[in-house]
Amino acid sequence: MTQPETGLHYPFDRPAALEPPVEWAGLRDKCPVATVTLPSGDQASLLTRHADVKQVLSDPRFTRQLNAEDAARISDSESGGVFNDSSLATSLPTGDDMHVRWRRMITKWFTARRMTMLRPGIEAMAEQLIDEMVERGQPADLRAGLGFPLPVWVICDMLGVPHADRDRFAYWSDTLLNLSRYEQAEIDAAQAEFMQYMSAHVASKRAEPGDDLLSELTVHAEQWPDGVLAATGMGLLVAGHETTANMIGKMVSLLLADRRRWEQLLADRSLVRTAVEEVLRYDANLGFGMPRYINEDVEIAGTVIPRGTTVLCDMAAANRDGHVFDSADDMDLTRSPNPHLAFGVGTHSCIGQLLARTELQAVLDVLLRKLPTLQLAVEPSQLRRVEGLIIGGxxxxxxxx
Structure with missing residues (x-):
């Protein structure tokens, strides 16, 4: 497979915050395994086709062993970022058996039944936040008024941590998700504070269990060290509010960028579920992607990827693959089935995807009901991306x- 003649630097620049990089289509058609240079200066193999991304994320030979000596560093910090070396990455179980056990104990809190029970409370909190936003007047920042505080409230309640600490969580999360925004000393200090905070929280739950996820884990999972439970709390807190907070803002922006989409939902509220799935597929600003490490030669798309290679799966690019999705560059709010890869696939797919879907559907339902005249206060081309972090927003x- 022919590689590009000029070097590709990843992540790619974008024409505008809601638009895909121009490189995607050419790579999918002509170079499905491309060599890219990461913010660290190291190189990785980038996959952009749906079939290839799905294959790698489902193949146990492609591991999360990104702390291997020859694995590519992701961020420009000394450690390489959260994927390579952090208290979070090094404290969670990585072996196949241990990881399966760890996921099994966590997923009990993210079942469809639990999400159904949470839905009324999520809708009530969304209504309260919207009322407060309206009372403050317009124009308003929907990300600050609704997108950020709602998932923070949900995940804090689930973990039994104070909502008042949400600003600290946001800063700690951002340093963990660094690509190029923070220096190593700042990252190390923030991670140490975050781990210290969560370790103390786990200890308090062991002493006085409450009605929350971490309390249950301390009571029923004594075989897990406190370090694993603290890292679990950190991971869920980061994933439980950062990604969904950003997705709420992107969802509303994408639906309002073309008013016909919003009007279609106002006319038929039954489309909320498929609309959320289509937003997840269509989102071109999904984030950095999912890196994997291979310690044996493997062939992908006719290209032999040598052992020691870091492979980067761009799920957002894969979600625009015309071989899988008809009119892939058009947003179809009725699209079904919709086999997008926004949450990954396989044994390492997102644990909290049911919660994210519940929050997105609840927020969209409430917004359509309470603010049917909602519109962007700027042109879509004026929206600005979050820069310097592995998340897209x-x-x-x-x-x-």
């Missing part, structure tokens, strides 16, 4: 109603 979402 918008720095603010100005709206009127």
């Amino acid at each position: 918008l720095s603010e979402v100005p709206v009127r109603w």
Whole structure:
């Protein structure tokens, strides 16, 4: 397979915050296994086709062993970032058997039944936050007024941590998700504070269990060291609010960028579920992607990937693959089935995907009901991306109603 003649630096630049990079289509068609240079300066093999990304994320030979000596560092920090070396990455179980056991104990808290029970509370909190946003007046930043505080409230409640600490969580999360924003000393200090905080929280739950996930794990999973439980709390806190907070803002922006989409939902509220799935597929600003490490030669798309290679799966690019999705570059709110890869696939797929879907559907339902005249307060081309982090998002979402 022919590689590009000029070097590709990843992540790619974008014409605008909601638009895909121009490189995607060419890579999918002509170079499905491309060599890219990461923010660290190291190189990785980038996959952009749906079939290839799905294959790698489902193949146990492609591991999360990104702390191997010859694995590519991701971020420009000394450690390489959260994927390579952090208290979070090194404390969670990575062996196949241990990882399966760890996921099994966590997923008990993310079942469809639990999400159904959570839904009324999520809708009530969304209504309260929207009322407060309206009372403050317009234009408003929907990300700050609704997108960020809602998932923080949900995950804090689930973990039994104070909502008042949410600003600290946001800063700690951002340093963990660093690509190029923070220096190593700042990252180390923030991670140490985060681990110290969560370790103390786990200890308090062992002493006085409550009605929350971490309390249950301390009571029923004594075989797990406190370090694993603290890292579990950190991981869920980061994933439980950062990704969904950003997705709420992107979802609303994408639906309002073309008013016909919003009007279609106002006319038929039964489309909320498929609309959320289509937003997840269509989102071109999904984030950095999912890196994997291979310690044996493997062939992908006719190219032999040598052992010691870091392989980067770009799920957002794969979600625009025209071989899988008809009119892949068009948003179809009725699309079904919709086998997008926004949450990954296989044994390492996102644990909290049912929670994310529940939050997104609840927020969209409430917004359509309470603010049917909602509109962007700026042109879509003026929206600005979150920069320097591995997550994809918008720095603010100005709206009127």
